[in-house]
Amino acid sequence: MKRFQNSFLSDVAFLSFIVVCIVMTIFVSSDPNAYVVNVILLNAAFLIAIITYFSTMMTGLILNLLFIFGYGSFTIYQAVTLGELVGTSNYFWLVMTPIVTILAWLLTQTNRKLQEENDHLQRQSLTLVMLDEKTRLKNTLSYQQDITTFMALSERYKIPLTLLVINVKYWDEIKRIMTAEKFSSALLEVSDISQSLVRTNDSLYLLNNENPTWGIVLFTDIEGASIVIKRFKDKINELNEYEFKEKYAVELQLRIGTAQYDPQNPVSPLELISVAKRTMEYDV
Incomplete structure (x- = not known):
């Protein structure tokens, strides 16, 4: 929403600046007798706008005050010494010059904000390319790496390596009775529960956030993984009795599959996920 507002303001400022430039150009060409003076004043207005664009609004205001003071003094001098009447052209430049300055400042401010947002999004994309945006967990790309x-560590040091793949039973049905806010919650x-139940040397990944599927890489064998699975299910059952029923009006039940990496029969990272998912069929 904020990005849309900045973009909208930038467009409005740009279009307004173009319209004002056209109005000033028409005004300059409409009076041949004061053509030279009007061209000088037009250049002065643009010069102040350019300086404001590359500096600050305060600089533009100071220059406008100097312009108004100088041009006002010049107008009074002409009226007193030469007897010239104060006409529309005098008021025109006193009004239009500050307007051009304000539009130039508004244009540069919105452009700077858009540039800052763009830089922020680029930095964020570099970070989030390996992380899920909502949960800040590592994603499938990070898992594969x-x-x-x-x-390689498992093969070299003979350390057992097991992958747990976790999802929520009947998620498609549960999601239908949840709002988007409850879904995210x-x-x-x-x-968070998954993160709290793993050791610091184990890794947790969100493999799919549409049909939520988590993956946990454990440096243990199937027997050790079964202990982790029991902890997960006990924790979920405990929360189902009180917290989840109140929050979501349903019970969240986990379905967990396991796959131990076999160095003698190596498989790809995605194949290991497939093996773990197949074992979910026996978790009823």
Whole structure:
């Protein structure tokens, strides 16, 4: 929303600046007798606008005050000494010059904000390319990079390596009775629970955030993984009795599959996920 507002203001400022420039050009060409003076004043207005664009609004205001003072003094001098009447052209430049300055400042401010937002989004994209935006958990791309290293460590140091794949039973049905806000809340809550139950040397990933699927890489064998699975299910059952029923009006039940990496029969990272998902069929 904020980005849209900045973009809208930038467009309005740009179009307004073009319209004002056209109006000033028409005004200059409409009076041949004062053509030279009007051209000088037009250049002065543009010069102040350009300086404001590359500096600050305060600089533009100071220059406008100097312009108004100088041009006002010149107008009074002409009226007193030469007897010239104060006409529309005098008031025109006193009004239009500050307007051009304000539009130039507004244009540069909105452009700077858009540039800052663009820089922020670029930095954020570099960070989030390996992370899920909502949960800040590592995603599938990060999993594929990490698990390759873990597989190499498992082969070299003979350390057992097991992948747990976790999702929520009947998620499609549960999601239909949830609002988008509750959906995000449930996703975050299960992610937090998963994070709290793993060791610091284990890695947690969000493999799919549409049909929430988590992956946990454990440096243990199937027997050790079964202990982690029991902890998960006990924690979820405990929360189902009180917290989840009140928040989501449903019980969240986990379905967990396991796959231990076998150095003798190496598989790809995605194939390891597939093996773990197939074992979910036996988790009823």
